[in-house]
Amino acid sequence: MLFSHHLRPFTSLAAQIQASAPQTTLRRTFVSTAAMATPKLQKAILQPDVQSTDVILITDHPVPVAKPSSTEHLIRVHTTAITNGELLWGKNFPIPAEYSATKIMVPCNDVAGTVLTAPESSPFQPGTEVYARSNYYRTGCAREYSILLTEEMAKRPQRLTWAESATVPMSAETAWQALFVQAGLEPKAGSAKGKRIFITAASGAVGTWLVQLSKWIGAEVIGTCGSSSVEWVKSLKADTVLDYTNTNVKEWASVEGNKVDLAIDCFGGKSLEDAWWVVKDGATLISIYQPPEQKKPAGVKGNIKNFFFIMESKGDQLQKVTELIDCGFGKTALDSSFPLDHFQEAFAKLKSGKAKGKVVIDLGVV
Ligand SMILES: NC(=O)c1ccc[n+]([C@@H]2O[C@H](COP(=O)([O-])OP(=O)(O)OC[C@H]3O[C@@H](n4cnc5c(N)ncnc54)[C@H](OP(=O)(O)O)[C@@H]3O)[C@@H](O)[C@H]2O)c1
Numbered sequence: 001m002l003f004s005h006h007l008r009p010f011t012s013l014a015a016q017i018q019a020s021a022p023q024t025t026l027r028r029t030f031v032s033t034a035a036m037a038t039p040k041l042q043k044a045i046l047q048p049d050v051q052s053t054d055v056i057l058i059t060d061h062p063v064p065v066a067k068p069s070s071t072e073h074l075i076r077v078h079t080t081a082i083t084n085g086e087l088l089w090g091k092n093f094p095i096p097a098e099y100s101a102t103k104i105m106v107p108c109n110d111v112a113g114t115v116l117t118a119p120e121s122s123p124f125q126p127g128t129e130v131y132a133r134s135n136y137y138r139t140g141c142a143r144e145y146s147i148l149l150t151e152e153m154a155k156r157p158q159r160l161t162w163a164e165s166a167t168v169p170m171s172a173e174t175a176w177q178a179l180f181v182q183a184g185l186e187p188k189a190g191s192a193k194g195k196r197i198f199i200t201a202a203s204g205a206v207g208t209w210l211v212q213l214s215k216w217i218g219a220e221v222i223g224t225c226g227s228s229s230v231e232w233v234k235s236l237k238a239d240t241v242l243d244y245t246n247t248n249v250k251e252w253a254s255v256e257g258n259k260v261d262l263a264i265d266c267f268g269g270k271s272l273e274d275a276w277w278v279v280k281d282g283a284t285l286i287s288i289y290q291p292p293e294q295k296k297p298a299g300v301k302g303n304i305k306n307f308f309f310i311m312e313s314k315g316d317q318l319q320k321v322t323e324l325i326d327c328g329f330g331k332t333a334l335d336s337s338f339p340l341d342h343f344q345e346a347f348a349k350l351k352s353g354k355a356k357g358k359v360v361i362d363l364g365v366v
Contacts, residue, residue, distance in 0.1 A: 038063055038074070038116065044143035045343050045361075047105040050090030055107065055347060057340070063145045066117050071150035073124060074117040078365045079166035079337070080141045081110035081358045082350050089136065099137035108361065109134045111141035111148070112156050112165035122150050131156040133169035133313040142343070144363055154318035157325035162365075163337040167205065167358035171333065172321045174288060174311040175209035178264050182286055182309050185217060185262075187320065193218035196259075198278045201266035202238060203229030205358050206288060208333045210264055211236040216329065222260065222278075224249070224271065229356070236331060249274035265289060276300045333357030339364055 044061035048054070066072035086107055095103050112131040115124050124130050132153045134141055156165040180187045185195075197214045201207045202223025214221045215237045223238040226245055233241045242252060252258055259280040265272040268289030276292070279285045281302030285292050292306035324330055335355040338346035339362050350359045 038145065042144040043340060044106050045108070045340075047087055047090065047107055050105060053087035053347075053351075055087065055343065057343060061104070061106070061143055064139070064147050066119075066147060069119075071119060071122070072147050073115050073119070073122065073130075073150070073153070075111070075113040075130065075141075075146050075148050076116055076365060077111055077113040077141055077144055077146050077363045078162040079112045079360050079362050080108040081166040081170075081360045082108055082142075082346060083110065083170065084350055084355075086136075087347075095137055102139070103137060104139040106140040106142050108140045108142040109136055110166050110169045110358070111146060112162050113141075113146070113148075114365075116145070119150070124150065124153055124155070129156045129158075130154065131165045131169055132315065132318065133173055133311075135313055142361060151315055152313035153315045154322050157322045159326055159328070160332060163360045163362060164332045164334050166360050167332045167334045168321065168325075169313070169318055170311065171205040171358070172209045172213075172330075173314060173317055174206045175213050176317045176321065177309070177311050177314070178210065178286055178288065179213055179217070180317075182307070183262050183264075183284055187213075187217070189216055190218040195219045195261045197221050198260040198263040198275060199223045199238075199266065200244075200264070200271040200275055201225065202233045202236070202241070203356070204266055205333045207233075207266050208236060208331065208357070210266070211238050212330050216324070219262075222258075224274075232356075244271065250277040253277040259283075262286070265292070269295065273297050276304070279304050335359050337362050 040063055041060045042063050043057060043059050045055050046058050048056060066074045090105055110133055115126050115128045115130055118125050130153045132148045134148055134152060179185050185192050197219045199207055199210045202211050203225035211221055211223050221238045222240040223233045224242045224244045225233050227243050230241050230243055260278055261280060261283045263275040263279045263285045265275045265287040268287060272287050272292060272295040275285055276297055285304055285306040287308050291308040335357040336349060337360040343361055346359050346361050349355050
């Protein structure tokens with residue numbers, strides 16, 4: 001398992017220009033440099049048929065142009081992360097009509113890169129190193145140049161490598177929204193002291209952030225994971241780690257004092273079924289996998305608020321995560337990083353089920 005923290009080794013072209021150019025000419029200098037350097041065609045990964053999970057590499061994908069009078073930015077992509085199962089979305093979740101005419105089936109919506117062109121009023125001017133979860137309804141980011149919107153972007157953490165940066169947006173935003181939007185907790189250090197939070201699949205990309213953010217707000221955390229991940233979840237400072245391969249969660253929950261104020265399920269199925277037993281009467285059960293009622297066991301009593309939600313890309317929440325990371329908070333879940341030409345290995349690694357954390361594709365910007 002590779003969960004690393006490296007100092008950022010890269011000094012971007014923009015940063016070099018910033019260091020040497022007089023402030024008044026900075027933006028125009030960068031834009032013209034970027035414009036000169038931006039080709040018309042680029043390399044991209046494409047899913048030619050949504051009925052199949054096959055992907056190919058093409059070299060003649062058009063470089064997009066940011067629409068004037070919009071919040072669009074042209075980004076030079078450094079790294080992008082694959083989401084497990086995303087090649088099935090086109091088949092299972094058809095794109096709404098207003099997007100289907102413009103969406104090209106390029107995968108990967110978690111991205112880290114450098115801004116090349118920006119709206120005049122944007123806080124992310126050319127040269128800014130950013131990251132985001134882009135909206136799936138638009139063309140994805142497994143390509144050298146892509147488009148991001150102001151409202152989905154944040155400055156990327158300076159403490160992380162480019163590969164680590166791409167692992168953060170969707171996972172951290174999902175965890176943030178589960179705790180601070182859906183469950184209504186306060187995003188403030190120590191604000192949940194005395195509360196107990198139960199997290200299934202605590203070793204996964206979302207679970208990793210749920211554990212760490214829950215500890216940040218002072219909650220007592222119980223996380224489930226497989227045997228090979230127990231040490232990892234302990235390293236995230238979970239108070240109790242339950243190995244799902246040898247723990248009867250229902251029995252564990254029946255012990256006096258073990259029930260929790262909030263349970264968040266990241267795996268569905270049996271782990272969601274188990275989570276129902278763990279929640280106190282009047283408390284909340286959230287799943288990011290499926291509606292909890294689908295897995296409610298017969299015999300569960302009490303009034304348990306329960307729901308499923310789908311995350312939204314929110315740059316302001318991601319910016320708060322950046323600030324926490326840059327203050328030394330948080331481990332990222334990076335399994336591995338592959339150069340673009342090895343994209344098939346990257347997709348195969350994720351499909352194998354053996355990845356521990358996110359698999360990243362590196363676009364090889366030097
Ligand atoms: N609703 C939303 O908006 C939203 C957003 C993000 C993700 N998701 C979904 O949420 C799920 C988790 O995402 P992720 O990125 O965290 O996935 P991930 O990184 O692939 O993690 C999955 C985790 O599941 C654990 N696991 C495997 N078998 C299990 C079992 N029987 N019981 C409990 N845990 C088990 C694994 O733990 P071990 O390796 O320790 O066995 C692994 O760490 C995915 O299905 C994803 O599609 C939904």
